[in-house]
Amino acid sequence: MNRFKIILLFFLLGWLPVTGQTVPEVNFSQFEPWLKKNNDTTYVINFWATWCKPCVEELPGFLKAAADLKNEKVKFIFVSLDFPTQKESRLLPFIEEHAMNEQVILLNDPASNQWIPKVDPQWSGAIPATLIYKGKNKRFHEGSLSYDELITIIKSK
Amino acid sequence: MKKLMLSAVMMALTMTIFGQGYKPGDEAIDFRLKNVDDKMVSLADFPDAKGFIVIFSTNHCPYVVAYEDRMIELDKTFKPKGYPVIAINPNDPKAFPEDSFDNMKIRAKEKGFTFPYLFDETQEIAKTYGATRTPHVFLLKKEGGKYIVKYIGAIDDNYQDASAVKEKYVANAIADLEAGRPVKVQETKAIGCSIKWKK
Secondary structure (H helix, E strand, O other), X not given: OXXXXXXXXXXXXXXXXXXXOOOOEEOHHHHHHHHOOOOOOEEEEXXXXXXXXXXXXXXXXXXXXXXXXXXXXXXXXXXXXOOHHHHHHHXXXXXXXXXXXXXXXXXXXOOHHHHHHHHOOOOOOEEOEXXXXXXXXXXXXXXXXXXXXXXXXXHOO | OHHHHHXXXXXXXXXXXXXXXXXXXXXEOOOOEEEOOOOEEOHHHOOOOOEEEEEEOOOOOHHHHHHHHHHHHHHHHHOOOOOOEEEEEOOOOOOOXXXXXXXXXXXXXXXXXXXXXXEOOOXXXXXXXXXXXXXXXXXXXXXXXXXXXXXXEOOOOOOOOHHHOOOOHHHHHHHHHHOOOOOOXXXXXXXXXXXXXXX
């Protein structure tokens, strides 16, 4: 019976990404490994929220870049700072509406004074903000990025 | 060519950063900005104040909305002790129509703000202070006729839940000042809405 449950669980987990994006809700220490991948992939970590107008404005450029670079070693992670209470009512519908296939993570950690400097010491906490890195080669930008700016930074990695 | 493009992007990025703004210990400038009652307000209008809790704020930002009641609480607690709240909206209403001066009046009335809510139309004050997001607090203390920055950052350490706050940064900083101690936590960072600068 237990084995059956485990098989069922794997079956369900395997199917979830096909039927729609799952958005893990994590605290900073659970999220932190995404900032420290040491391999030959370039990581684009975008901090955003559905209520943040400049974030939503720059999003199409990011999604286009993700689509254009889908055969390259580039991984996009969209870190949502939406209110956890609005995950079902705002975040998930937004993701569906904008056909976001890239990984979205809901970062739920109010102790922002502790974790903001760990993303980058220069970050004031304003969003949008984007960290682009490959191994030790890092670039942090507070504020919006256009498609061209983003592509140029990624290609420089 | 690639290098040229990269340096063009770098330049564009650098140009978006407006100076460094104030650090704790710096002297802050006074201002003269229009309040929601259509009167002009300056720090000099408060000769009895020992200092000010200057908060860059907006109407539209959900993080501000989460803190509005706590801003009123701060004013009620600390105005009688000599540290009134002064809220300043620096956003470009072209970018955020919700942040227009008329909407500021509506918001101030709806929430029953007990403090001035000023419009930094030219954005000069926000740029000079180095505000980047809302809400963004600058605690000032009068020293020898000057306004000295004593704390920069968040109101407290939990935007989600006022009852779960462990550290009240602004209240603690004022307690330090009142006790004649150096402020222990002089700067904090918090997630907030980026201020939209005029182009």
